[in-house]
Amino acid sequence: MSKHYGEVMHLDVFGEPTIIIDSYEAAIAILETSSASTSDRPRFVMAELVGLGYEFALMKYSDAWRQRRRVFHSFFHQGVVSQYRPVRLREVRRLLCKLLDEPEKFLHHSRHYIGGTIMSAVYGIEVKDQNDKFIAIAEKGGEIFSDVMVPGRYLVELFPLLARIPAWFPGAIFKRKAARWERDIHDVRTAAYNAASEAIARGDAGLSMTSSLVDKSIREHGSVSAEDEEIFKDVTGVAYAAGADTASTIATLTAFFLAMVAYPDVQRKAQAELDEIVGQDQLPDFSHQKSLPYVNAVMKECSRWHTVMPLLVPHRSIKDVEYNGYLIPAGSVLIPNAWSMSRDPVAYPDPDRFMPERYLKGGKMDPEARDPLKFQFGFGRRICPGMPFSQDSLFLAIASVLHAYNIRPPASVNDSSDLIRLGPKIPSGGALSYPDPFGCSITPRSELAASIIQQSRF
Numbered sequence: 001m002s003k004h005y006g007e008v009m010h011l012d013v014f015g016e017p018t019i020i021i022d023s024y025e026a027a028i029a030i031l032e033t034s035s036a037s038t039s040d041r042p043r044f045v046m047a048e049l050v051g052l053g054y055e056f057a058l059m060k061y062s063d064a065w066r067q068r069r070r071v072f073h074s075f076f077h078q079g080v081v082s083q084y085r086p087v088r089l090r091e092v093r094r095l096l097c098k099l100l101d102e103p104e105k106f107l108h109h110s111r112h113y114i115g116g117t118i119m120s121a122v123y124g125i126e127v128k129d130q131n132d133k134f135i136a137i138a139e140k141g142g143e144i145f146s147d148v149m150v151p152g153r154y155l156v157e158l159f160p161l162l163a164r165i166p167a168w169f170p171g172a173i174f175k176r177k178a179a180r181w182e183r184d185i186h187d188v189r190t191a192a193y194n195a196a197s198e199a200i201a202r203g204d205a206g207l208s209m210t211s212s213l214v215d216k217s218i219r220e221h222g223s224v225s226a227e228d229e230e231i232f233k234d235v236t237g238v239a240y241a242a243g244a245d246t247a248s249t250i251a252t253l254t255a256f257f258l259a260m261v262a263y264p265d266v267q268r269k270a271q272a273e274l275d276e277i278v279g280q281d282q283l284p285d286f287s288h289q290k291s292l293p294y295v296n297a298v299m300k301e302c303s304r305w306h307t308v309m310p311l312l313v314p315h316r317s318i319k320d321v322e323y324n325g326y327l328i329p330a331g332s333v334l335i336p337n338a339w340s341m342s343r344d345p346v347a348y349p350d351p352d353r354f355m356p357e358r359y360l361k362g363g364k365m366d367p368e369a370r371d372p373l374k375f376q377f378g379f380g381r382r383i384c385p386g387m388p389f390s391q392d393s394l395f396l397a398i399a400s401v402l403h404a405y406n407i408r409p410p411a412s413v414n415d416s417s418d419l420i421r422l423g424p425k426i427p428s429g430g431a432l433s434y435p436d437p438f439g440c441s442i443t444p445r446s447e448l449a450a451s452i453i454q455q456s457r458f
């Protein structure tokens with residue numbers, strides 16, 4: 001788009017200035033360098049109607065947002081996410097075993113890996129059953145989020161007064177939808193939290209974000225105040241919703257499986273590196289990560305190749321900001337176009353091609369290569385605070401699956417270019433993007449690999 005309209009495009013949406021930011025450089029200048037003026041959010045009326053207003057991800061730049069973000073950060077910043085690694089190792093072993101038993105359900109098992117890790121970290125609840133209700137609740141929440149966050153999908157976003165019309169009013173389908181979905185969103189915020197609180201009261205809760213928050217409150221104040229309890233539900237709810245639903249990390253993991261079937265050479269190179277560094281007689285863990293540049297590059301390329309949120313989450317300016325001679329007035333909605341940034345042919349020549357080599361120089365990570373994590377996770381004071389957690393999830397799954405399994409096209413596919421055609425595209429249905437459905441054949445790389453997986457069964 002920037003080729004035709006420039007790197008920053010202004011639209012007047014019914015009197016509301018809306019700026020589409022197409023280039024990485026402009027996004028850094030506007031959303032990162034001027035972050036003090038551009039970290040507000042616009043109003044998301046449909047999201048409010050379905051009850052998503054509790055998520056600090058959608059809150060205005062305010063004390064309520066700061067308070068929740070601070071609590072969230074204390075459990076998810078780079079320095080503390082390693083505390084969740086034992087849980088991840090348990091969950092990834094479970095994933096490998098499930099792939100051995102039912103390889104055709106690889107996406108279902110991947111969802112459980114992501115969801116199981118976050119459920120343990122946030123609520124101390126171990127997800128065992130294939131059809132765990134807490135994973136289903138989070139997935140439903142993710143679908144609703146993806147639907148209501150599409151810019152301009154609902155007229156009520158442009159005319160917020162419409163929110164006042166009653167649900168029975170002819171044409172008020174959005175109100176009836178919102179009433180139905182409000183119950184699902186209520187469950188996302190409270191169902192697992194209540195189960196964790198009951199376990200804490202019984203004294204048989206696992207260590208988790210919820211138990212730490214409750215313990216701290218009891219230590220400091222003797223009990224959990226009603227106000228604190230609301231904040232705890234908000235913050236654990238958003239961690240669970242963003243971390244367990246199909247919205248984010250799982251979309252990248254799905255893209256990984258697709259890339260591996262479509263680009264077998266990449267798979268072979270990553271496996272050769274794993275064999276050399278980890279050896280064939282054990283499974284990889286976090287201690288190997290620094291010595292696996294190619295696997296790390298595969299992970300980065302998955303994040304770039306498949307843009308999970310093509311338009312990220314919009315910001316809003318609270319003061320005038322100048323960029324390259326353009327005036328961006330206070331009150332503008334700022335939409336970063338991550339899709340366009342991920343397709344920048346200068347930073348990423350032949351951008352539709354899956355090519356981990358882009359990030360490597362002389363067999364090491366190239367510090368000059370543009371890291372897609374610098375835009376796929378947003379910008380400035382609103383940057384995704386779950387990034388270190390999601391990167392840990394992805395690394396362990398990608399390294400473990402590649403080390404243990406060969407991922408090949410299903411027998412029905414003769415030509416891998418058919419799979420390449422399923423690759424990334426701008427989503428038409430929701431704010432979040434997933435590769436189109438595809439199948440693959442997943443088989444252990446060797447008898448030794450299969451027996452190591454069997455031994456890790458618990």
Ligand code: HEM
Pocket residue numbers: 056057058069072076238239240242243248249250252308309312313314315376377378379380381382383384385386387389390
């Ligand atoms: C591949 C995985 C993920 C991607 C691509 C992603 C992307 C994003 C993006 C683009 C934003 C908006 C940033 C902005 O406004 O500039 C965001 C915000 C957020 N993300 Fe993530 N995310 C991922 C995983 C996670 C996980 C696993 C968690 C929780 C553990 C999480 C929690 C949040 C929260 C709480 C916010 C709101 C931040 C705020 O408004 O202050 N995300 N994420």
